[in-house]
Amino acid sequence: MSDNPIAPLGAYPQLQRRGPWLFVSGMSARQANGSCVADVAQQTRVVIEKIRAALKTEGADLRHCVTLTCYLIDMRDFAAYNGAYAEFFDAQGGPARTTVAVHQLPHPEMRVEITATACMSDAP
Secondary structure (H helix, E strand, O other): OOOOOOOOOOOOOOEEEEOOEEEEEEEOOOOOOOOOOOOHHHHHHHHHHHHHHHHHOOOOOHHHEEEEEEEEOOHHHHHHHHHHHOOOOOOOOOOEEEEEEOOOOOOOOOOEEEEEEEEOOOOO
16 A cells, blocks of 8 residues: 555545544545455455554554444455454454444445544553
8 A cells, every 4th residue: 555545535534633532534445546456355454554554644553443443335244354354453452343234335346444543542
């Protein structure tokens, strides 16, 4: 992935910071040319890497994530998505997570979208 973020499809920022809190807008696997990789596992990896890149702009990393909300257009993709997700986060130290099925996402090739909330404070 490039250090230059792909412009969102709507009028919103990639990330908002409020004090120690970082709120990452929904990320997808959409590429600069408008396409998405077809495989849901690879889309999940691309999305998490985009979240990592957005957090990096504020000096944070994935370890700062406290919660993720994940949207799948087909729950039959859950096992592949969950396997790719586990490459980045573990059950003990990873963020809280919600995964929901949605009717569709803004691009016809999108299979997964993820939003993240991170905190720069180490205090519980």
